[in-house]
Amino acid sequence: MDWKKIEILLDKYYKAETSLEEEHELSEAFQEKVIPNDLASYKMEFEYFQKSASRKLEGDINLELSNSTIVAENVYRKKNWPWIDVQKIAAAFLFLLTGFSTGILFNNNFKGQNNQNIQQELIEIKSMMVLTLLKNSSPIDRLKAINLSSDLDIEEDNLLDNILKTFRNDPNENVRIAALNELYHYLGNHQVREALGKELFSQQSEIVLSVLIDVLLSIEDQAIQSVLKKYTDRPGGSEFIKNKISTQL
Amino acid sequence: MRLIILIYLILFFSNVLSFGQDTVSQEFTMEFSNPDQKGKLVINLNEGSIQIKGSPSAKQIQIKANISSKSEKMEENEGMKQIKDYNIEMEIEEKNNVINILSHSKKVINLEITVPKLIDLETNLYVKSEGVSIENVEGNISANVDEGDVLLKDVIGSASVVIYSGSQGNIVANFLEVFPNTPMAFSTRRGDIDVTFPDDIGFKGHISSDKGKVYSDFDMVAERIQPKKINKNKIIISGLIRYKINQGGAEMIFKSIYGNIYIRK
Numbered sequence: 468m469d470w471k472k473i474e475i476l477l478d479k480y481y482k483a484e485t486s487l488e489e490e491h492e493l494s495e496a497f498q499e500k501v502i503p504n505d506l507a508s509y510k511m512e513f514e515y516f517q518k519s520a521s522r523k524l525e526g527d528i529n530l531e532l533s534n535s536t537i538v539a540e541n542v543y544r545k546k547n548w549p550w551i552d553v554q555k556i557a558a559a560f561l562f563l564l565t566g567f568s569t570g571i572l573f574n575n576n577f578k579g580q581n582n583q584n585i586q587q588e589l590i591e592i593k594s595m596m597v598l599t600l601l602k603n604s605s606p607i608d609r610l611k612a613i614n615l616s617s618d619l620d621i622e623e624d625n626l627l628d629n630i631l632k633t634f635r636n637d638p639n640e641n642v643r644i645a646a647l648n649e650l651y652h653y654l655g656n657h658q659v660r661e662a663l664g665k666e667l668f669s670q671q672s673e674i675v676l677s678v679l680i681d682v683l684l685s686i687e688d689q690a691i692q693s694v695l696k697k698y699t700d701r702p703g704g705s706e707f708i709k710n711k712i713s714t715q716l
Numbered sequence: 717m718r719l720i721i722l723i724y725l726i727l728f729f730s731n732v733l734s735f736g737q738d739t740v741s742q743e744f745t746m747e748f749s750n751p752d753q754k755g756k757l758v759i760n761l762n763e764g765s766i767q768i769k770g771s772p773s774a775k776q777i778q779i780k781a782n783i784s785s786k787s788e789k790m791e792e793n794e795g796m797k798q799i800k801d802y803n804i805e806m807e808i809e810e811k812n813n814v815i816n817i818l819s820h821s822k823k824v825i826n827l828e829i830t831v832p833k834l835i836d837l838e839t840n841l842y843v844k845s846e847g848v849s850i851e852n853v854e855g856n857i858s859a860n861v862d863e864g865d866v867l868l869k870d871v872i873g874s875a876s877v878v879i880y881s882g883s884q885g886n887i888v889a890n891f892l893e894v895f896p897n898t899p900m901a902f903s904t905r906r907g908d909i910d911v912t913f914p915d916d917i918g919f920k921g922h923i924s925s926d927k928g929k930v931y932s933d934f935d936m937v938a939e940r941i942q943p944k945k946i947n948k949n950k951i952i953i954s955g956l957i958r959y960k961i962n963q964g965g966a967e968m969i970f971k972s973i974y975g976n977i978y979i980r981k
Contacts, residue, residue, distance in 0.1 A: 604758075605838060606876040607856040607898070614899040614967055620944070639860065641876045641901030644969050648922055651956055652944040672880070674903050674971055677926055685955055707973065711926065 468496055470503050477509065594624045601629055606639040613645040622653060631662050635669065643675050651682050660686070664694040668701075676708045684715050692716065739784045747776040748813050748832075754855065756814040756836040757829070764825035765846035765864070770833035770853035777815060777831045781806065784824040847885070856895075861885065865907070879904035886910065886975070891917075901969035908975040915981050918965035920958050923979070925972040932979040934961045 473496045479485045480493060497510045593615055600612035613633070621627045634646035653659045663683060670676050683691050695716055699709045748755040757777060759766055764784075806819040819825055826846070831837075836855040839848050847864030850857060854872040862881045868889035878901075879885035886907035894900075894917055902909045908928070923930055936959040943955070958967075970977050 605756075605836070605856060606858045606860070606878075606901075607836075607874055610876055610899040610901060614897075617967065639858075639876070640878045640880065640903055641969055644903065644922075644971060645899065645901060645967065648956070648967065648969070651941065654943050673973060674905055677973055678922075678924075678971065681924070681956060707926075 468499055470496075470506065473506065477506070590619060590624060593619055594626060597626055598629060601633055606642050609633070609637065609639065609642045610645050613642065613649050616649055617652075621649070622656060627653065627656070627659070631659070635662075635666060640672050640674055643670075643672070644678050647675070647678055647682060651685070654682070654686050660688060660691060664691055667694060667698050673705050673707055676705060677711065680708060680711050680715070684712075739782050741780060741782040743778065743780045744808075745776055745778050746808055746810060746815050748815065749810060750813045751775045751832070753813060754834045754836065755832065756838070756855075757817070757831055758814060758838045759817045759827065759829075760840045761817075761819055761825050761827070761842070761845075762822060763843045763845060764823075764827065764841065765848070766839050766841065767826075767828045767849045767851075768837060768839070768853065769830050769851045770835065771830050772833045774830055774832045777829055779808070779817070780828040782826040782828070784826065856898075874898040874900050876901045877903070879907055881905070897966045899966040899968060901971075903969065903971040904975060905972070906974045907972065908978065909970050909972055910978040910980070911970070912980040916962060918962035919968045920960055920964045920966070921968045921970060921979070922956070923959055923970040923977060924957075925975060925977050927974045928972055928976040930970075930977045930979075933981050934979060936961055 473493065476485060476489050476493050476496075480490065485493070497506075502510055597612045597616045597619070600608045600615070603609060603612075613630070616626055616630060619626060621630055630646050630649055634643050634650060637643050637646065647663075650659055650663065654663075663679065667676070667679060667683070670679060680695070683695060695712045698704060699712050699716075757768075805821060806817065806825070809816045809818075817827070831853065833852060834854050836857070837850060837853065838858045839850075839860070841848065841861040841864065843862055845861050845864040847866060848859045848861055849867040849869070850859065850871060851867075851869040852871070856873055857868060857871060857875040858877075859866045859868075859875070860878045860880070863879065863885050865886045865888065866877045866879060868875055868877070868891075870890060870892055872891065872893040872895075874895045875889060875891075877887050877889070879887065884906050885904050887902050887904050887909045889902070889910070890912035891914065893914060900919075902911060913934075921936070938957050938959055940955040941958050970979065
């Protein structure tokens with residue numbers, strides 16, 4: 468077999484320039500038992516071509532199949548045809564995947580948006596609950612309010628002033644301590660540090676003051692340290708608290 | 717529906733009173749407007765003591781008020797002895813399933829009260845007291861006293877207890893069960909805090925005594941609390957310590973200055 472001629476015919480075939488005779492020659496060639504390795508990939512195409520031709524000859528193929536064969540012929544007249552189906556399948560798969568992905572992304576975005584809305588609503592509900600509970604007469608309810616506020620960002624959710632007011636004014640020491648523990652998380656806020664520094668001179672309860680000292684001493688801040696020093700230097704005030712500051716400052 | 721019952725109790729040589737040596741007493745009953753739902757009892761007294769016992773069968777509260785006259789030097793006039801004044805005014809009001817007992821009297825009033833087991837309690841003793849004792853109730857309990865002990869025995873629920881002033885006042889509480897994820901707080905200046913919880917309770921405890929010690933048979937994990945937000949210009953050099961028990965839960969406060977703290981299983 469002249470395989471160089473076959474290669475030339477193959478080039479013509481994929482340029483759709485072959486005659487029927489040349490195509491028949493190609494078909495015959497790929498029925499050979501021994502085919503050069505570099506041409507082996509074309510064998511399947513021409514075997515299929517041969518089979519289709521055989522079926523035509525046998526007369527057991529209907530018009531529809533004939534048409535499909537014609538279509539197949541046209542399509543196969545492109546190089547690397549075995550990959551064409553794969554490419555089509557891949558394209559279809561990609562198309563489907565893109566569709567699904569878009570759908571999922573859209574859905575997720577929608578869900579994400581929905582989740583964000585729900586979360587925002589939850590935050591608002593929690594904030595409202597905090598404000599409501601803080602107004603209750605029961606200390607347990609006010610402790611619950613502080614506990615609930617620990618799930619929130621009280622700076623962003625406009626609760627900071629309320630927690631500060633609670634620390635300043637709540638009649639119950641336990642509630643004031645709980646508020647102070649919550650305010651500890653916001654020591655980075657200048658307003659909080661300033662307010663806590665002032666409260667050193669306003670709070671009367673040694674229990675609350677003791678916790679306040681622990682909180683104030685936990686930050687390295689010159690302004691706070693000068694406030695603490697001022698407390699120890701002033702007449703009056705709790706000796707216990709003064710000693711606590713002096714030993715820890 | 718709003719139901720208001722107002723009772724004024726004025727005791728002065730009344731023949732319904734039983735006279736002890738220095739004490740007179742009277743009993744009365746008050747009903748909740750909606751006894752099928754959990755009610756609340758709020759007590760505000762200046763001086764005295766409060767003992768509350770829960771009863772599963774009780775639908776109303778039964779109050780026994782013992783009024784003591786303060787020890788004072790009794791004067792004589794023209795051969796006649798001064799008569800002790802037991803006169804008090806105590807207001808008891810029921811509104812929206814909340815019963816309020818209020819007295820501004822400077823007499824020593826010792827209340828013995830039986831309540832339904834399921835009830836919220838808020839007891840405040842503002843001046844001097846012999847303390848508060850609460851037993852066998854289920855609800856949210858708040859006890860605030862200027863001095864004296866607070867005892868919570870076999871209770872279910874949550875509690876906030878404050879003993880304000882400088883004299884000795886211990887807090888002793890044992891919880892049969894606690895409400896999940898409900899904060900509690902116990903603080904006393906000079907007294908001990910001794911609280912017993914169910915084994916499986918979980919909470920995050922702010923536990924400290926400046927001069928006393930802390931003891932517990934729970935396994936506690938100490939964690940340094942980091943502030944949620946830190947200003948870049950400020951450096952947190954240390955942090956408050958919080959103890960996590962059984963994976964944590966609601967925040968609880970145990971604070972004493974001079975007393976020891978015992979947290980028991």
